[in-house]
Amino acid sequence: MNAVTKTACAAALLALTACAQPAPPVTAPVVDPYANIGAGARYQGDLASGLLGGQATAEYFRGTIGDTVLFAADQTTLTSDARAILARQAEWLNQHGNFSAVVQGHAEETGTREYNLALGARRASAVQEYLIAQGVAASRIRTLSFGKERPAEVCSDEACWAKNRRAVTVVSETGAGS
Amino acid sequence: MFRTLTLTVSLALSAALILPAAAGAQDGGPLRIEITDGVVEPMSVAIPAFFGDAEIAGKIRDVVARDLTGTGLFREIPAEAQTARPGSFAEAVSYQDWRAVNAQALVTAEVTRSGDNISVKFRLFDIFAGQPQGDGMQFDARAGDWRRAAHKIADQIYARLTGEQPYFDSRVAFVQETGPKDARIKRIGVMDYDGANPLWMTDSSSLVLAPKFSGDGRQIAYTSYDSGFPQLRILDVATVQSRPLTQGGDSMAFSPAFSPDGRWIAYSLEKGGNTDIWLMDAASGAQRPLTEAPSIETSPSFSPDGRRVVFESDRSGTPQLYIVGIDGGEPTRISFGEGRYGTPVWSPKGDLIAYTHQIGDRFRIGVMRTDGSDQKTLTESFLDEGPTWAPNGRVVMFTRVTPGGNGQPRLHSVDITGRNMRPLDLDFAASDPSWGPLLP
Numbered sequence: 140m141n142a143v144t145k146t147a148c149a150a151a152l153l154a155l156t157a158c159a160q161p162a163p164p165v166t167a168p169v170v171d172p173y174a175n176i177g178a179g180a181r182y183q184g185d186l187a188s189g190l191l192g193g194q195a196t197a198e199y200f201r202g203t204i205g206d207t208v209l210f211a212a213d214q215t216t217l218t219s220d221a222r223a224i225l226a227r228q229a230e231w232l233n234q235h236g237n238f239s240a241v242v243q244g245h246a247e248e249t250g251t252r253e254y255n256l257a258l259g260a261r262r263a264s265a266v267q268e269y270l271i272a273q274g275v276a277a278s279r280i281r282t283l284s285f286g287k288e289r290p291a292e293v294c295s296d297e298a299c300w301a302k303n304r305r306a307v308t309v310v311s312e313t314g315a316g317s
Numbered sequence: 318m319f320r321t322l323t324l325t326v327s328l329a330l331s332a333a334l335i336l337p338a339a340a341g342a343q344d345g346g347p348l349r350i351e352i353t354d355g356v357v358e359p360m361s362v363a364i365p366a367f368f369g370d371a372e373i374a375g376k377i378r379d380v381v382a383r384d385l386t387g388t389g390l391f392r393e394i395p396a397e398a399q400t401a402r403p404g405s406f407a408e409a410v411s412y413q414d415w416r417a418v419n420a421q422a423l424v425t426a427e428v429t430r431s432g433d434n435i436s437v438k439f440r441l442f443d444i445f446a447g448q449p450q451g452d453g454m455q456f457d458a459r460a461g462d463w464r465r466a467a468h469k470i471a472d473q474i475y476a477r478l479t480g481e482q483p484y485f486d487s488r489v490a491f492v493q494e495t496g497p498k499d500a501r502i503k504r505i506g507v508m509d510y511d512g513a514n515p516l517w518m519t520d521s522s523s524l525v526l527a528p529k530f531s532g533d534g535r536q537i538a539y540t541s542y543d544s545g546f547p548q549l550r551i552l553d554v555a556t557v558q559s560r561p562l563t564q565g566g567d568s569m570a571f572s573p574a575f576s577p578d579g580r581w582i583a584y585s586l587e588k589g590g591n592t593d594i595w596l597m598d599a600a601s602g603a604q605r606p607l608t609e610a611p612s613i614e615t616s617p618s619f620s621p622d623g624r625r626v627v628f629e630s631d632r633s634g635t636p637q638l639y640i641v642g643i644d645g646g647e648p649t650r651i652s653f654g655e656g657r658y659g660t661p662v663w664s665p666k667g668d669l670i671a672y673t674h675q676i677g678d679r680f681r682i683g684v685m686r687t688d689g690s691d692q693k694t695l696t697e698s699f700l701d702e703g704p705t706w707a708p709n710g711r712v713v714m715f716t717r718v719t720p721g722g723n724g725q726p727r728l729h730s731v732d733i734t735g736r737n738m739r740p741l742d743l744d745f746a747a748s749d750p751s752w753g754p755l756l757p
Contacts, residue, residue, distance in 0.1 A: 250675070252527060252660075260587040260592060265590065268590075282567075284587070293497070293498040293722035293724075
């Protein structure tokens with residue numbers, strides 16, 4: 140409204156070369172978009188908004204829990220770093236019974252396509268067994284191997300290969316819970 | 318969709334393919350290039366312009382010449398040196414003039430076209446003996462199949478001059494690769510052995526790996542992720558229809574191979590992280606394990622008689638090659654060299670096994686006898702893998718991958734003497750070749 144008034148006055152100034160009084164200062168109250176909210180602030184202003192997901196999301200699992208464990212060359216045994224990540228994965232899965240998991244095993248590009256498929260399956264299975272041992276129901280975890288078909292990094296040296304020798308736990312909401 | 322092929326042979330083809338010991342029963346025996354491991358001086362062959370329908374005759378001549386020179390065993394007498402070209406297909410050959418330009422063999426041919434059909438007559442001459450080598454032959458084909466007619470003629474010449482079985486009129490199944498290295502899109506194709514006429518057998522909607530031709534070339538077994546998990550599918554080449562061979566549950570199936578008679582399909586089955594080789598009865602679908610070990614067993618390939626399977630296993634600690642009878646029993650290890658051995662494939666001749674051999678960060682394609690002796694390295698690069706045999710057991714095709722983020726797979730072939738390694742002439746990236754049988 141104020142803007143409309145000012146514009147009208149400005150137009151009047153242009154048309155009549157005079158305006159009886161200077162426009163009053165803008166005094167309309169600023170509406171606090173956070174007003175009238177109880178516990179927890181909820182933004183009610185003009186911008187699109189949403190709540191952060193909290194812990195019960197695949198994104199939280201991927202970004203905060205950690206979805207990937209790495210293996211040494213040709214190895215399928217879990218390192219202490221890997222076991223620490225898997226302990227967190229298991230804890231999260233135990234807390235979020237409405238999610239199931241697919242563990243994807245991968246291998247680096249050196250090695251034949253067929254052997255790497257089998258190697259990736261062993262890695263995925265090692266992760267699955269560890270999660271089961273930590274109390275996650277076996278029925279909630281499937282495994283598959285991509286062998287060397289889906290590298291995380293594409294360079295052809297040890298820096299990339301080390302990141303491609305991996306198992307990735309992908310969680311998705313089953314809805315019904317388990 | 319394959320067009321039905323109507324290639325017919327006017328002379329008895331089966332008789333002609335019985336190799337030419339009898340065909341050139343003159344003094345000194347037939348003209349013959351011996352393929353040995355030593356350095357070979359290519360045999361000089363004159364292939365003057367074919368007579369008849371100029372357009373199609375020129376194309377057929379060029380394919381015949383490319384087939385022959387592509388083996389590294391023959392060199393062509395250049396056109397400008399062909400001073401003795403006859404005036405017609407029927408005209409007598411002037412042996413003396415061809416001797417003067419050091420031609421050892423001469424190919425003459427005539428192509429006639431009527432509507433959609435072509436007829437190709439050819440003759441092969443031994444210049445120094447001064448006589449034809451074997452009978453002249455005629456091939457009748459649809460005009461659209463002129464390449465097959467060319468390959469048939471080249472096959473005849475190759476067989477008569479080398480004493481080996483031919484292989485040019487054959488097809489290769491393969492995987493075409495597009496897209497970035499970390500999100501590769503793959504589809505299965507079938508093409509002529511020289512890369513011509515690619516036809517697509519699957520769409521690009523799901524990851525597919527390692528197609529394998531059946532012995533008769535009518536079916537292809539492969540690994541597909543179309544269910545989200547790797548399982549075997551089989552497709553009919555003529556209709557391009559596919560169906561699942563295995564279904565999920567909690568196990569993964571991959572790396573199929575047909576027995577030569579089509580009765581069995583050997584493949585890798587993973588359960589609980591452990592991969593063994595299983596046999597499926599192709600007719601009934603009944604399955605049984607061929608190996609039962611806590612180690613990885615994969616990449617099966619049948620012997621030509623279908624009684625034995627060679628495969629790779631890491632039961633010794635590193636991947637090595639083993640042979641087991643199809644009735645089971647204890648496998649016999651055949652590879653003992655340095656490094657890791659994988660993807661063994663049994664030669665159609667039965668005498669050799671080709672394999673991938675990794676030493677350090679380098680990969681090689683090699684061949685060995687079936688008892689593991691006489692290992693011979695044919696190629697070496699950053700990544701060579703997955704050999705497949707030409708139907709005559711003289712040439713292997715394999716995948717060579719270049720390193721780096723923009724690395725691409727390319728199909729290459731190499732003679733089992735280790736000579737004449739060359740990339741296929743393709744305008745796309747491809748991997749996982751499977752060489753089918755010689756076409757009828």
